[in-house]
Amino acid sequence: MKERAEVPVGSEIPELRRVVTREDVVAYAEVSGDRNPLHVDDDFARSVGFPGVIAHGMFTMGHMAAAVTAWAGDPGVVGSIAAQFREPVFPGDTIVAGGRVRSVDPDEGVIALETWVALERDGRVGWAVKKGSARVRLA
């Protein structure tokens, strides 16, 4: 597990990149229990104004949390995590989670991170999550 002495303010956590597939979205609907047809039924998604199914916001946030967890070394040290969702993510899009150390409390071992999830589609880069944050407690 990472220790607080290793994390200078301003340092970045390793990027975590994945292509979101239709299978990922179906698997997430199953495991989370969020079976909103917007995520699994193209006809329904089109009927409410999207070109097709969109990934769950919480899939994107789960990916962001995975980046923080991989960096911290243990999911149990994550004290908080938050995200504001921006653009919808479609199957075929690439999401890239990242983060930066904002502050380190040397007494409590609490590290505050700003986090984000970039969105890549057809050579264009946007934001699935532009403003995210997390707090982890390191030994």
Place this chain on the structure above:
Amino acid sequence: MNAEAEGTVYPEVEFVVDPERVAAFRDLFGIDHGVPPTFVTAAEFAALPTVLTDPALAIDFTRVVHGSQEYEYHRPPRVGETLRVRARIDSIRHRGGTGFMTIAMDLVDADGRPVCSVRSQMLERGLPT
């Protein structure tokens, strides 16, 4: 959505931190041990259908998108334990034809001690004009 539903408290529901479900969540996100931080989303979905189908709230879920999400962990959930999920509508606002609803949930353990506090903002998009 009906602003008068602000403050509604929903009946508590139980959620089991099922080991197979935790493992499936870990596999999906490439986390090799423990309970993934956003696994608690599954606990929210034990309570959320009751909120979203509340006739007094009158939300049109076909127009709902997820605005933001916050989790504050008091301790990590333990595999196999049963959590109790308490949901309430914290606020409802309308702005420019869009409805903004914040749902707050408290996840507590068998002894009533807090495990995770959740805030979730849902947007109900305006009807096409």
